[in-house]
Amino acid sequence: MTQAVLLPRPLVNQLLTEAQRNAEIEVCGLIGARDGRPERFYPVANVAERPGELFRMDPAGQIDAMRRMREAGETLFAVYHSHPHAPARPSARDLEEAAYPEALYLIASLDTKGVLELRGYRLADGEAAEVPLELEEMAD
Template sequence: MPESVVLPRALVIALLHQAQSRPECEVCGLIGARGGVPVSLYPVANVAAEPKRHFHLDPQGQIEAMRTMRERGETLFAVYHSHPSAPPFPSDEDIEAVAYPEALTLIVSLSTKGTLQMRGFRLDGRIPEEVVLEVEE
């Protein structure tokens, strides 16, 4: 049975809104948790050379987000990014570049007409393990 993760509705809405507001590039960021429960969204600038097809978290933005998490008593829960024109599955590059294998990877796809899709994965090995995402009411 696959792992199941519950995400607060407000956090999901904020993440989807961020992806929709920048459909021309991959948006990215971190999600902080308190007591294992995701509570905060930390958008981080994408500094990849080709942001339409790749993401690379801005190092300074990443450091600032992690510092804020520590100050708030949060831990890293997930790393997220969007795929403007690809399905919500990890690319080979996503798998190879994973910096926090203990964290959930969330991918939002804008490639479907009128409907955003979001999927979660554990990328602590060569084969992505999909996680069932549930939205808290």
């Protein structure tokens, strides 16, 4: 069985809050990590023609996020997006367009009768392998 990925609760809360705040579009962005530990959330504008159904990161925003990550001594940990009206599973298009096989792909779904769902996947060669996620509680 695949080992669970530990996600800090504040990072997950940021992602889910952004998805809820923009409930009619697919929000998207990157998560940077230091020493393999996810630390920072980098929202990127969705510039898809139909942002309620697809996501396409703004190229300049994505480059800027990667630059900021590098300057902070971080590496790409995850690519995230939301599905306002679909389950938290990769679509055929998500599989086709997955460009970072080393990254975790996080999908948040709002299509769950008021309960937010977040799932993680490794996407490579047109295949999706689900990765268990665990929330890390932060000490006060």
